[in-house]
Amino acid sequence: MAKSRTLTPGDLVIDSYGAKCILLCVYExxxxxxxxxxxxxxxxxxxxxxxxxxxxxxxxxxxxxxxALVNYVSRTSREDFDVACAKGPTEAxxxxxxxxxxxx
Numbered sequence: 001m002a003k004s005r006t007l008t009p010g011d012l013v014i015d016s017y018g019a020k021c022i023l024l025c026v027y028e029x030x031x032x033x034x035x036x037x038x039x040x041x042x043x044x045x046x047x048x049x050x051x052x053x054x055x056x057x058x059x060x061x062x063x064x065x066x067x068a069l070v071n072y073v074s075r076t077s078r079e080d081f082d083v084a085c086a087k088g089p090t091e092a093x094x095x096x097x098x099x100x101x102x103x104x
Contacts, residue, residue: 005072007023007053007067007070007072008023009023009024009025009098010022010023010075010076010098010099011023011072011073011074011075011076012058012072012073012074012075012076012077012080013055013065013070013071013072013073014070014071014073015055015057015063015065015069015070016041016043016044016065016066016069016070017040017041019057019058019059020057020058020059020073020080021055021056021057021058021063021065021070022055022056022058022076022080022081022084022095022098023053023054023055023070024053024054024055024056024062024094024098025053025054026051026052026053026054027052027053027054027064029052030048030049030052031048031052031064033048036048041069043069044066044069047066047067047068047069050066050067050068051066051067051068052064052065052066052067053065053067053070056084056091056094056095057084058080058083058084059083059084059087060084060087060088060091076099078102081095081099081102082102
């Protein structure tokens with residue numbers, strides 16, 4: 001899990017559902033009990049008070065994930081950046097400021 005490494009925006013991780021995601025920023029709100037109760041993964045409910053991250057799934061979509069439930073893969077590669085940006089203009093507009101070296 002993430003405890004052995006300090007995570008930063010732009011890191012590529014595997015979330016609690018096995019999806020490859022790019023960390024965008026720390027999610028400042030604590031997920032509420034109602035949202036937690038709807039989650040399919042019972043481990044999610046145990047991390048209410050931990051650090052949460054906003055994420056962008058490389059294959060589309062976004063969400064939030066408890067830091068304790070992610071596995072670090074690497075910094076986001078150009079290839080993963082390109083795949084995520086190809087999903088649409090929203091994804092590209094989110095990622096380009098985070099990766100100016102890939103945005104050209």
